[in-house]
Amino acid sequence: AAWLENHQTFGPxxxxxxxxxxxxxxxxxxxxxxxxxxxxxxLISGAAPVVLLATGLMFLGLACYLLTRASY
Structure with missing residues (x-):
């Protein structure tokens, strides 16, 4: 943990x-x-519609969460 916290790229x-x-x-x-x-x-690989729907909803929720966080 200390290594990551003090890392010049990941720390900030x-x-x-x-x-x-x-x-x-x-x-x-x-x-x-x-x-x-x-x-x-x-989609291209031919996943089942239920898989596309489930992952689509999950990805949409994750994207909404990410985009509503503050930026720096």
Whole structure:
């Protein structure tokens, strides 16, 4: 834990999350992009409709959560 907290790349993100529940804007958009890519892979690979619906709803909820957090 100490190594991550003192890391020059990860430390500030951890501190901002702990103090303000903030997520960097770049991280939010990258996460949302990856959610879309993941769902598209499921669609292209022929996943069952129930799987597409369940993951779609889960990904949508996660994206809403991410996008409503503060940015820094």
């Amino acid at each position: 993100a951890i501190e901002n999350w702990r103090s303000r529940r903030a997520i960097p804007a770049k991280g939010k958009w990258l996460a949302c992009l990856m959610l879309c890519v993941s769902w598209s892979v499921l």
